[in-house]
Amino acid sequence: MNLSEGMILDNRYRVIRPLGEGGFGAAYLVEDRRLGRKCVAKASTLHDTAHREQFEQEARMLADLNHPNLPAVYDYFFDGGHPYLIMQYIEGATLDRLKEDRSAPFEVDQVLRWANDLLDALVYLHGQEPPIIHRDVKPSNVCITPEGKAVLLDFGIARRLDQTSTRSGAQAHSMHYSPIEQYPAEAMSSYATLKQYLDELKAADVHTGPYSDVYSLGATLYFALTLLDPPDACLRKVDDQLRPVRELNPDVPDFLVEALDRALVVDPRERCQTAAELRQLLQPQTSETALPRLRRRRPRPLPTGNVVALGHELLYVAGGEFLMGSDDPKLKKACRPQHRVTVGPFCIARFPVTNADYQRFIDDNPDYPVPFSPMRFAQRYNWDRRARTYPRGLEDHPVVLVTWADALAYCRWLSKVSGYRCRLPTEAEWEKAAAWDAAASRARRYPWGDEFDESRCNVDAHGDLRVDMTPVGQFADKGNSPYGLSDCAGNVWEWTGSLYVPYPYNAEDGREDPNTEGQRTVRGGAYDRGPEAALCAWREGVDPDLRAADIGFRVVCDAK
C-alpha cells in the first residue's frame, strides 16, 4: 500500500510525504484539512478488515493516553479497507538520524534528560490497567524535539500485557535493541544454545513484560552514549561481547554504568524489572558537599534505666537468670534444650536500625560502602551507590543488605557519637529481651504469648511468597515483648554477636569472640519465612559476609 502525495484519506487528511516504514506499516506526513494542522497517518499492514474490531479497540486504547513524551492519537478510520491511525506530528529528528551528524557521543547530561523523558513515558504506559508494553524502543523511535525533549514514537506494536492472542508477526523485534524474550524460539533452530534457552524461557512462562522495554531503553541509551548499536541480545546469549560503556565513553559516571548494567541483563528474570526502578537508578545524585561530621562524645556512665542514643530508644533489661531455648521436640536440635542462662544488665533498642538511622552512619562515614547487592532479590532494597542514599520511600524500613561486619561498624560508630557502649546483642540477650516474662518467670514462645498470631507480626504465614517488608513498629504494642521490644518476630532477621554453635549457651566458651571465624546467629524470622522461624527460641546460622534482603539488626548497649 503506497500513498502518493496529494491523496486524500477519509475525506480529511491530505498526504504530504512518506515518513518511512515503521513497525507493521508505513507512516505518512499528512495535513488535517479540517483543523489545518500537520499530523502523522500510520497505516497498519497487520489489520485487515477481519481484524477491524481489534484495531478499533487498540485505537481507542491509544487515544486514551495522554503524556508529554508520547505522541497523541487523534483519530482512526478505515480507508480502502486499510486501517489508519492519525497521530500528533512531532517536530524534530530521531536519535539515529541525529547520530549521523556526530563524531562523538551525545553529552551525558543530555542523555540523562532524554532517559528521564523516556522513562516517564514508559512508567506511564506500564502503569495503565492493564499495562501497555511498547516493545519497540530504539533510536529510530526516539524523537528529539527542537526544545530538546525526547518523545517515544511508534505505538505500532504496543500491546496490552494481557493480550496473549498474537497474530502472525506480532512477535516483533529490532536487531540490537530487542530483548531476548521477544525473539521466537522457532527462528533459532540452527543455534542450539539459543533455541534451548528460548524454549526454557517459554516453559518458565517468561514473556514480554515491562522489563522488555527496560532492556530496549538501556540499549538505546547505550547507543546514545557510544554511537554503537549494542550486540544483539541473541548474540550476547551465545557470546557476550558487549563492550563496557565506560571503555567507549570515559565520561559516563558510575551510577549510569550501573543502571545500564542492570537494564542490559540478557536474562529477563535477572534484569531491572520496571521502568520506575531504572528511573530511580538514574536519579541525579544529591549534592556531594561533605556533611558536617557528627561530634564525638566522651563516654557516658553506664545507664541504669531506659536511655536514648542518637534516636535509638534503648530499653533497660535487668540482669539475671532466664530460660533460653526450647524443649519443644518439633523444633530443630539447635534450639534445644531449654536451659538456664544468666546475663548481665543491658539496654536494647526498641526497634531494629532503620534505613534513616543507617543513613546518618553513612553520611558520617563517606567512604563506607552502602548496602548494596547485585543479586536480583536485593533490587528494591539496594541503596543508590552514587548518591549514597537509601531506597526512596523506605526510610522507616529496617536496613537490610548489611553484613555482620557492617552491623558491628554501625555499633562502633554509634558508640562514638552517642557516648554509650553500643554493640550487637548476644543471642542470649536477644532471646531474653524478646521472650522472657520476668513477672511470670517463664519464656514465651512468641513475644506476645504462646500462640502464633498473624496480626501481631509480619511473616509469610501461608507460604505464598507475597509478603514484603514493613516499616519498623508496624506491630508495635500488640506484637511487643514483655520488655517492650517491637519487631522481634518476623519482618527481618537480626544479626546477633554470637557464633552459631550448639547449646548450652555459655558466653565464656568463645562464642562471643568477634575474632573467631564462623557463622553468626540470626534471630526473629523474617517476612519471607513462616511462623516457625519467628519463634523466640528459633535460631539460624548465617555466613557473616552475607548481604541478605531479610537480615537487619538492632543495637544494645552495656548497662549496670
Added chain:
Amino acid sequence: MRIKQYDVPSVGSQKELEEAVARFKRDMAALIQAGSHPNLVMPYKFHRDESSDERYYLVMEWPGGQTLTERIAAGPIATEEQLRILKSVAAALAHCHERQVIHRNLSPASIYLDTDGRVKVGDFDFARVPAVSRTLAQTGVLLVAGRHVSPEQAFHAHDVDARADVYSLGAVWYDMLFRPEADEPLDRARIAQAPLSEDGQEILLSMLAERRSDRPASMVEVQHWLELLAEDSP
C-alpha cells in the same frame, strides 16, 4: 564473464551503507591486486548502476559448471571428494583472509565446480545483509536464521571476522554430509552419526561452535585439520 547484481536495502543508515560499499570496493581491489587464485572466482570490477543508487554490479570471472548446491542435490558425495572440496574452499578463503577479506556469504550456492572438477569460491557479500535481515526485522518479520550463517553475522555483530567464514564452511560440510532441505535448520546432534572419524566429527563440531572463540582460530588452522583428516582416511 559473469555479472552479479546487488540490490541494497532501502531501509538502513546511509552511512552504514556507504561504509559497506567502500569496504567491498577495498576488498575486491585487494583480491584483484593479489592476482588469480586457482580456487577463487576472480572479481574484475565493481560499480554502481548509473540509474540507481541502490543497485551495484560486480563483474567477475565466469566460473562455469554447477554450484555445490546443484551437486549436492544430484546425489551423495564420496568422503574423499568432500574433503577435496573443503580443502579447496579453505585454501581460497585462507587466501582471502590473508588479505583481510571476509567472504560473509559462504554456502554451497557460492561454491562452483567447473567442468574440469575445479572448485571455485565466488559471490562475496558486500553488505551485512545476512539471513536475519535488519530490513525485515524492522517491519516485524524475522526470517529464520539460516544454516550457513554464524550467530555473530546473523545478529549483525560489529566485527565479523574470519571465524564467521569458518562457521559457514562447517555448514557447507554439514550440507555435503546430510544433504538437508534448503530451509532445514542445522542439527548438531546429527553430527555424531556422520560417516566421519571421531576427529572429523570433533573438527566439524568445533567449526560450527556458536561462540566464535570455540572455533578454529583461522582458516589456516582448518586447512591443517583437513589435511590430517585426509591423511587418516583410507
